[in-house]
Amino acid sequence: MPEYLDALETRDPEIREHEHLARLPRQIAHAKARAPAYARLLAEVDPRTITNRQALAAIPVTRKSDLIALQKSAPPFGGYATVRWGEAARVFASPGPIFEPEGRRVDYWRFARTLFAAGFRAGDLAHNCFSYHFTPAGSMFEGGAIALGCTVFPGGVGQTEQQLQAMALLKPNGYIGTPSFLKIIVDRADALGIDLRHLRKALVSGEALPEILAKEFRERGIDAFQAYGTADIGAIAYESDAREGFIVDEGILLEILRPGTPDPADPGEIGEVVVTTLHNEEYPLIRFGTGDLSAVLPGASACGRTNTRIKGWLGRADQATKVRGMFVHPAQVAAIVERHPQIRRARLIVGSEGGLDRMSLHVELGADEGIDVAAISTTIREITKLRGDVVVRAPGDLPADGKAIDDIREYGHR
Secondary structure (H helix, E strand, O other): OOOOOOHHHHOOHHHHHHHHHHHHHHHHHHHHHHOHHHHHHOOOOOHHHOOOHHHHOOOOOEEHHHHHHHHHHOOOOOOOOOOOEOOEOEEEEEOOOEEEEEOOOOOOOOOHHHHHHOOOOOOOEEEEOOOOOOOOHHHHHHHHHHHHOOEEEEOOOOOHHHHHHHHHHHOOOEEEEOHHHHHHHHHHHHHHOOOOOOOOEEEEOOOOOOHHHHHHHHHOOOEEEEEEEEOOOEEEEEOOOOOOOEEEOOOEEEEEEOOOOOOEOOOOOOEEEEEEEOOOOOOOOOOEEEEEEEOEEOOOOOOOOOOOEEOOOOOEOOOOEEEOOEEEOHHHHHHHHHHOOOEEEEEEEEEEEOOEEEEEEEEEEOOOOOOOHHHHHHHHHHHHOOOOEEEEEOOOOOOOOOOOEEEOOOOOOO
């Protein structure tokens, strides 16, 4: 028999929409009253009139890409948060930097539902390999797991052999982290002769899970599910055992807009994911443009959950992309070029090999220019915090199409 975290997941869609829209005026009134940025943005808006999607669409979109400048002008949160120090439990810094507050409520980021759909239950030991410093991912998933009644080992990132030592002794039955790090862990376990047969389930996020890698995990007895969220919003959508797209979380109202416009995308059309939080009083983001691309899938999931389904992460409207769980932006490519004047044109190519992300900087040089490949590789690592190869191309080889980043991975499961 199917299992659900609660009855919200199987509500009649019309009831869900009615209840979401009934909460919307209260959330907008709260944001207008407590968050200075929304007091300005919504100065002419009567929250009582925002009772349908058409009225909501009249509110301007606040885009993630604007937060860096907004937060610098009005630190720490650009006027979008309602909490002060002492009221927030933690504050995080994502690349940019972009700062995010974490409230004190149980499962603040709403990942318990996502973990439940991935098979996590009370009494499980979850080995959490998301970062516990600077960015909120580790705390996000830990909060959801604890809310379910799981015990969490805060492994964090890296230190593969120490992670394996803990796994061998504690025998967790669940993994939380990026799929690429899980691949590293299981391969290293094979090399060291460490038995990981107790590891039966995984919730992965931060990067794509190609089918070839999901199949390898299944062959090892690990059933891996995917989650989609952001550092600002928390959980946005999650995979169920139906494996048919990603089901939108119950705590948000989601729109898909044509990139760079306020216009809704047609059903099935790829557009920007725009989210309004319905329960987050500390950081009440209204029509928050994530910059991520996705599309709505028709119908409901075969698992019985009735909320809207989306295809998953389909790229970035601003050319930024995630590589091994870290965002890489066009501005970072420009910064690399600026440090090396011999580069006349550059494009970062992001692909995959054996289910793992790979990136390489393709460069064209000026006439008779030499190049120090090692120095450029070092710059790539310093600026992006990731390793990347350098490929020298002939003048005129790179297309003059304005792209700084070309992501050639197959999407749909990010």
